[in-house]
Amino acid sequence: MVQVFGINHVALDVNDLEKAIAFYTDILGVQVMKRKGKNAMLDLNGRFDFLALFEDPSINPNVPKDGHWGVVVDNLEEVRERAAKWGVTFYPEFECDFRDPFGYRVQIIRKADISKQSMPDDSDNI
Template sequence: MRLLHMMLRVGDLERSIAFYTEVLGMDLLRRKEYPSGRFTLAFLGYGPEENNTVLELTHNWDTSSYNLGAGYGHIALGVSNINETCEMIRTKGGKIVREPGAMKHGTTVIAFVEDPDGYKIELIQQKS
């Protein structure tokens, strides 16, 4: 078995696709509308779905926003230079909600960015 994708419901699909592609550097891998169900699915990631876990954005046409679920944690992205990554995200209009630093009770360096719907994305400094 392998993890295929993670799904988020988003209120504004175009805004979310722009954030994940322009700010976080993902590629839009595929997109499909389902008129009879009144929803659109968009799959984004850092490589082909055949080899990589991807993010599925679900846009229900009649819903413009969601309450964030109490059980949702975050999406985690590994980065080679967390300080440069945070600066790049800021220059592209992204919102850093936790500056880079060691995690509580540990030494791993992390930061958090927030997407347009308020979902948290953790950035983790990868060891060289």
């Protein structure tokens, strides 16, 4: 039997590591847990989940990336306010979905709403 404990990390290639660190530490209130050269790891919860950032100057931030990643927070409204200060455009059909400055879609989920989440193909609940 295998028991899953969670997602260990999400890895994003970004064209500007300093900007990526500033963006994610500002809007999510997380800390840099490790940094080496053009790579950084941001602590997402103090256990084993982290955001890995890899600087690659060839990444075009103006090209939206496929897919998205989601993060659960206790204060969605505060994250939304912080993200708005960065000038992100929110997806109107969601409470706090936006593209980061590097073209990645980020979905912020309120902890209290986790039990209400629908499946992507459950059109009645989207």
